[in-house]
Amino acid sequence: MIPDLERLIALQQADADAAEARRHIAAHPGLVKAADARLAAATTALDAAQLALKTSHDERRELEKEAALFQGRLTKYKDQQGAVKTNREFQALGHEIETATTELGGVEEREIAKMVEADGLTAAVKAAETALAAQKKDVDAEKALLGQALQNHEARLQAAAEARAGIIGHISAPTLSLYEQVAKARKGIGVSAAVDGLCTTCHVRLRPHIYQQVRTNNAVIQCDSCQRILFYVAPPAAVEPGQPAATAS
Ligand SMILES: [Zn+2]
Known part of the structure; x- marks a missing residue:
């Protein structure tokens, strides 16, 4: 294989590494944000549970005040009943006492319901x-892992940049320029392996005489379809049992 092709393959590897590292680095803030959002949701849920419990307590305090009011009223009516002069006044107060007792009973029932509710709400706060x-x-x-991963991706990006810098000086200018141009136009992939007569990136079958040339790996040849620079990879030996394995001569 001519040195330019070998170096282009190494350059492509470095560029692919850099691109993947950049993708991960770009995704990092979103992943941190998603983790923070989960924490915020759990905090909001606790706030809501605590508020529900506090509201229930406040409502119970109100009911207690209401009950005290009716009890005060009952005590007053009973005192008055002892002092009235006529049967009619006595009966009227009796009616008031009956009403206040019924109302007090209703309030006390709601107080009990609030106590039961508070038990459930307390359990919900604990949960x-x-x-x-x-x-x-x-x-x-998760954030510790994400931070570690970010460091790894940054190191990988740095290594890829250093690898690229080390390689490009050793590739002939026209070949490098062709690679850069094709890679820019083709999603960062400027070289492609040719296997079994196909360009493995665009999957288009190469014309036989082109494929023959590519098989030699001694010239810079582009795919007719995707324009990527082709290099030959021998198919696995097991594909043709009994035959000598093809080599990238
Ligand atoms: Zn192609």
Whole structure:
């Protein structure tokens, strides 16, 4: 294989490495944000559970005040009943006492319901606290991994840039320029392996005389279809049992 082709393959590898590292680096902030969003959701859930419990407590306090009011009223009516002069006044107060007792009973029932509700809401707050703590642990661990991965991708990008810098000085100017031009136009891929008569990147069959030339690996030849610079890779020996394995002569 001519040196230019060998170096182009190495350059393509470095460029592909750099592109993948850049993709990961670009995705990093989004992944951190998604982890933060999960934590924020768990915090919001706990806030909501705590608010529901507080509201329930406040409502119970109100009911207690209401009950005290009716109890005060009952005490007053009973005192008055002891002081009235006529049977009619006594009966009227009796009616008031009956009404206040019924109303007090209703309030007390609602108080009991609130106590039962508070038990459920307290359990919900505890569950939300547990979920938040678990989520925090999870998110902390994920962020540590993401930070480590980011460092790795940055190191990989740096290594790829150094590899590229080391290679390009050793490729002939026209070949390098052709590679850069094709790679720019073709999603960063400027070279392509030819296997079994096909360009493995665009999957178009090469014309036989082109493929014959490519098989020698001693010239810079472009795919007719995608324009990428082709190099030959021998198919696995097992494809043709009993035959000598083809070589990239
Ligand atoms: Zn092609």
